[in-house]
Amino acid sequence: MEHPHYGFWLPPNISTNGAEIDNLISVLHWFMAVLFVGWAVYLVYCLVRFRERPGHEADISGSAHFSLPKYVEIGIIIFEAISLIFFSFPIWSKVKKDFPNEAEALVVRVTAEQFAWTVHYAGKDGKFGQLKIELIDGTNPVGLDREDPNGKDDILSPNTLNIPVNKPIIAKLASKDVIHNFFLPVMRVKQDIIPGMTVPVWFQATQTGKFEIGCAQLCGVGHTQMRGFFNVMSQEEFEAWYQEEEKSLLASSTEPISGKTLKIAKIQTIKESK
Amino acid sequence: MSVIIPYIDKPNPVTGVTNAKLGIWLFLASEVMLFGALFSTLIILRSSATDWPAHGSDVLNVPLATLNTVFLITSSVTIVLSWASLKMKNLMKFKLHMGLTVLLSFGFLIIKYFEYSSKFHHEHYPSTSTFYAVYFTMTGLHGLHVIGGIITNLYLMGPGSKMWKTEPERFTGRIECAGLYWHFVDLVWIFLFPALYLL
Amino acid sequence: MSQDTHNHSHGHDHSHSVGHELPFWRKYIFSTDHKVIGLQYGITAVFFLLFGFGLMLLMRWQLAFPKQAIPLIGKLFTEDGVLSPELYNQFGAMHGTIMVFLGVVPLGVGAFGNYLLPLQVGAQDMAFPKLNLLSYWVYFIGGVIMLASFFSPNGAAASGWTSYPPLSVVADNGQTFWLIGMVFLITSSLLGSVNTIVTAIQLRVKGLSFMRWPVLVWAQVVTAFLLLLAFPPLEAAGVLQLMDRLAGTSFFLPSGLVVSGEALKVSGGGNPILWQHLFWFLAHPEVYVLILPAVGIVGEIIAVNTKKPLYGYKTLIYSIIFLGFMSFIVWAHHMFMTGMGVTMSTFFQATTMIISVPSIIILTTYLLTLWGSSIRYTVPMLFAIAFLPMFAIGGLTGLPLGLTASDIHLHDTYYVIGHFHYVVAPGSLFALMAGVYHWYPKITGRFMSDTLGKIHFWLSVVAINGVFMPMFFMGMAGVSRRLYDQTIYAHGAAAQPLNVFMSYCAWALAVAQLPFLYNMATSWKWGKKIESNNPWGGTTLEWATASPPPHENFTTPVEVFRGPYEYSSNKKPLPQFVQEA
Known part of the structure; x- marks a missing residue:
């Protein structure tokens, strides 16, 4: 770390x-x-x-x-x-402005909220499932509709952005509540996330390693705690992780709840830490 | 020795205005910026909205607002007449015209009251939609300016007019400033009317 | 003329004609005398500056030693003595608000403007003395509301001094106090600026053409125009945010917000960026409101203490005017990271580069004035000289922030904090301190102690650089501002030693102000008496009268015969108000 x-x-x-x-x-x-x-x-x-x-x-x-x-x-x-x-x-x-072609890049959605990040991968079909505000709850922080065929294989990764090295990444940023700022110090990426808008950023990593996501815009009492993890992996490592996630998703899809399998551990809020 | 502030009643020969007149123009400049910001808000919100919630011509009472426009424009004329009466050294005529101005402004407020209460009656509040938010905020702030004008004009018509006996020039200058302010209030309405009611 | 005079004095407030027999409360509390009001502004502003500084001294403990109890006084704030994140955010927001709106601006504009401007144009008072009285008390009420917000159930505003919605809209009640307080402060500023401009333009004595105005008068007038035209949009924005908070409108709230797991029940359809535009349309000119009076004060002090004319007076004045004008069209450079398009960012980068030009010209004229001069190292001159390199650092570090590409990394980091603090703390505040030392004999008829002044200067100049210089390195390291505990991040933990160092320097800076406060308080009564009414050899009109000036400022009529900074052939200063033999 x-x-x-x-x-x-x-x-x-x-x-x-x-x-x-x-x-x-x-x-x-x-x-x-x-x-x-x-x-x-x-x-x-x-x-x-x-x-x-x-x-x-x-x-x-x-x-x-x-x-x-x-x-x-x-x-x-x-x-x-x-x-x-x-x-x-x-x-x-x-x-x-000069975004890479979406077909050649890995497209992820990053949703910010007080005080956590959710990274949304499209799954193997490459299509994002629909988001519905009424589906939002503790286990489904972005309101992903698992009934939607495109959404069945989507992966939600709490507070962690895993990306493969040497591949352009397009992150579409959105916020559920207040203004946040998506800051990757080692990538020289910084972008305000304005609620009501989706703002894309793109970047490409040249080295592997474990780094951090920071929130660079005051977003409330837990602003400091809004730290995410940013892991740059080799292509093989990334694929292994991706398949692991899909497998665990499949295993849980027998469960009746429309929620997802990954546990959302809301990043410790200040009140909990007290 | 007492403090002397020059150019209270006579204009400064270099600038050609009295202190109060320069002051009121500066004040109006800042008012322009205030309402300018609100109009910009309307433009930005409306142009960035995918679906503007309501159109004034559909949901607001245009005939009443037209009547209000007439009231305000007439009151702008009467306040000029009240100032002209002072120039002709006729205090009674001044009071008559100032009284008419105040009456017309009250008429404006009464109509505004009916407009507002009918909106509340139909459960249209500022929180209903962005359109009503803009409508209530802008007309409300304009209404406060009207109330401010009424208070000033009533004062100048009543106790304030004592100054006519001691310093007629200074008093005439005050009426001119009140008139400038009142024209501004009128002008804001002339922009508000099409922006909110017609477009 | 006699008829005129009769009318004036008759029509005017009676307090003026019988100034000497007024009861205490009319003479010192609800006075219409610009000198008394100036002092009221000054004393109130110094109180707020110390208060705002105090908040930061507490925050500095948390920053240096995260989650450790504040020694001695910590228990006053929280049960365990540790500054909570709630309090940290409140202190942060209020530090910014208090320093800017209740401290530096009232000191620079309210105190120095009020006291000196009528004297420097040869007027007996401000053009609207009662309005002046009203401005001060409206400001005072605004300040009381801001302070009272600390005692409201959930404390003061905690969304930063910028109060970005939606955070500020969903925030606790302190934010409502903040908005109402701001409406008062803005109103006060508007009244004050109308008064300043009218006084400067209308009440000039005979012979005082615009190009004979001292640089401080020019600075105050341009500042007043900025306040007059830039503040109303913030007032509008404040009203809109109040509506959002109290009437349930959605000016700044887009549709579909989910706050702490619950969908927000509002109509939606608003735009959070709208607030930022309205806010920065004020707040960028506000930066120049903070610095221009300081530029004026430094100009006066340099002119007096170099014993030669100010270099390039006209260039200086045109630069100040141009700076004021440009400050209205650079505001969106605070918003480069909001996702603005290429066209807009190109425009605002270009204007930002352009605005650096007049700032550099101002600095250059002051530096060139030193050439061939004979520098008298008085305490005010020391502060005025220190202002130059400090302002230069503040200005230069604006460069990487004004270019979008380098701003990507530096935006919202400690680098930004370092940048604007160099402009307003060792910049504006040093200039204002210089002003206090320089005009203290004018106001009281006594000098402040030279020894204490020099101790104050050297300790301050070292400590303040110790506070702000490391911020640039911390910002480079990528540490974001407004973090309660940066050691959570790996890059923050690595830069943490800088935080400890800055905190010690901040506390040292606080100690360094003690001789200043002591000096200000005691010299009033026990300071060395001045021997002449013009102890520094000043050439501008405020030195044409007694020190302290009488109620009506000038007992004999004054007239202006030449520019503000001229010298006779035998190298003696030629005051504006002296007719050459």
Whole structure:
């Protein structure tokens, strides 16, 4: 669980999109550092050289002409334009607009609620079952209709997003109650989940490992506790897990309840932990 | 020595306005932003709704609202007349026209009362749908502005008119400001009427 | 003219004509004198600042030592002395609300604006003295409602100072208090801003053209316009949220919400994003409301203590105006992660980059003023100088947040907290402290202690950087803001040592304010007396009269002959109000 590489700087990146974002962040910080150091050196120099002392008088002519600041200013504008046009716009467009083909990707639905995540896989038919609000209860947090032929083989995974490595993932995010934010630090993925809307995000992992899902938008008293698990597996591992889930689903389908087999352990709310 | 605030009754020669007039224009600018935000709310909610719950022309009483529009527009005219009467140094005529303005505004509120109570009678509340939510909130807030105007106008007509004897110019300026405010209230209604009742 | 004067004094409030014989409560409690009201604003705002700071000092214990009982005073809040997550969220929401709406803005706009603006334009009072009295008391009531919400059955508002619905709509009653309190605060701001603008424009003395206004007057006027035009949409939004909470409407609630296992019984059809648009349409200009008075104060202090004219006065003023204008069209950069389209994000990124330009120009003019100057290191000057690099850090760190691509990782992390705190804490608050030291002799006729001031400065400047600098690293590490206990996450646990360090620095910062408070309180009576009415050699109009100024500000008529920061050929300051021989 504990990742060795977390520290006081960017968390490890295992996303195909992450490198460009990290690169922009570091370019910006180098620029900021240079500018700040420049200003600071100038400021300290002024503070020492132009301190009030006997024999030193202010130059009140006001005619001193400075051209350097103008060039600095123009330089800043050019830099900002470059970072907009060559960094921010293309990255944003790639991350938020250029979605991979759904046929080639693994599509999952992620439903957020106070204070838990439910990941919904379409099953082997690749089609999601219908969701009905009246079916929502403790064991069926998204209201999946098991009567629906498409929904029979769907897998609901509480608080855990398992994905195969090196495959594009499209996560369709929805919220049942308030605004949450789906945050995968190691994937450089962050997206508000607005109730009443379904917002898709996509990403592709380059390494396997066990990581976390965080909620990055204040969602109530248990906001901190809204931590999910994010496991990137090899293709074989993922398939094994998937088949295991389907098998246990089949075994339980003889039960009369329309609910699902996986136990929903609502993530410990604050009141329980007390 | 006493504190002197200049340009209370006479305009500042540089800006061409009295303090109160500049103040009321600024206040109205902020009111524009207030109602602007509410109209934006209506536009955003309506344009993003897949199925707008009701159309004003179907569920609201358009004839009554038309009558109300006439009332408000007339009251805007009478308040101008009341100001003009002061310019002609006729206090009685001022009171007459101001009285008419207040009467018309009461007429507006009475009709509004009938409209509201018929809605409540049919169990249409703000919570019924987004349409009624917008309708009640916007007309309610406008109604509060009308009530505020009535209180101001009644004061200016009654105890406030004592100032006419001591500072006629300043008093005339006050009536002008009250008139500007009242025109604004009228203008908001002229936008509300088509936005809620007709579209 | 004599007829005029007669009319004015007659038509005006009697308190003004007989100022010296007023009973205590008319003179100090319900006064219409802008100087008294300014002080009332100042004292109330300092109280709220300390209160809001106190909330954070308690939260800092939970952040540094999660789930450990707060020593000594913890039992006052909860049975076991551990700050509960409920209280943590309440404290967080109220810290933000109090610091912004009840602390920094009333101090910068209410206190400094009220006290100095009429003096700097040569007026005897604000244009509408009774309205001024009303603004203060409406603000006071708003503040009392906010404080009272802590004692309501389920405590204060707990949905963050941004109060995003649906969370805020389904929240406990504290949120209703919050909304009603906000309506009062907004009303107060609107009245105040009308007063400020009218006073500055109408009551200028002879010769004081717009381009002779001191930079602080310009800053206050632009600020007042921002308040005037940006606040009403939040008032509208507040009314709509109140309707959602009390009348069961669904302005911000979409259909089909299921809250804690139960379908919400509302009509639905609303839009949660609508609130964010209305809120940020205010709250972005609000950022400039927080910083512009500070920019003005720093400008005045630098002008006085460098003993040379302010560099590029006109450029500075145009930048302030442009900044105010641009601040209305950048608001959605707070909402990049809500799933907005590419067109909208492109527009708001571009405007955000544009707004950085005037900010840098402002900073540049101040830095260039130092060149060739003769810097007098008074305590206010120390704070004003410290403002420059602090504001620079705050501004620069806005860059990665204003670009959507880098914002993906940094959005809603500690990086954001670090960014805006650098702008408002070591930025605005340092400037406001500088203002207190600088105009204290004006207000009381006595200096604050220099030694205590320097102790206050050096301790504060070290401690405050210790609080906010680590936040950038923590944000980089991906730690989200508003977390009750970040050690639950692996990356949060790894960054936890930073939290411990920040907490110690925050407590040290609190200790560093003690000499300041002591200094403010005792110098009133025992401070060193000023020898002249213009102890710093100021060139603007507030120094044309006695210190402290009499009730009517100027006993002899004043006139303005030149720009605010000019010097004679023998390098002596040439006050605006002195006719050259």
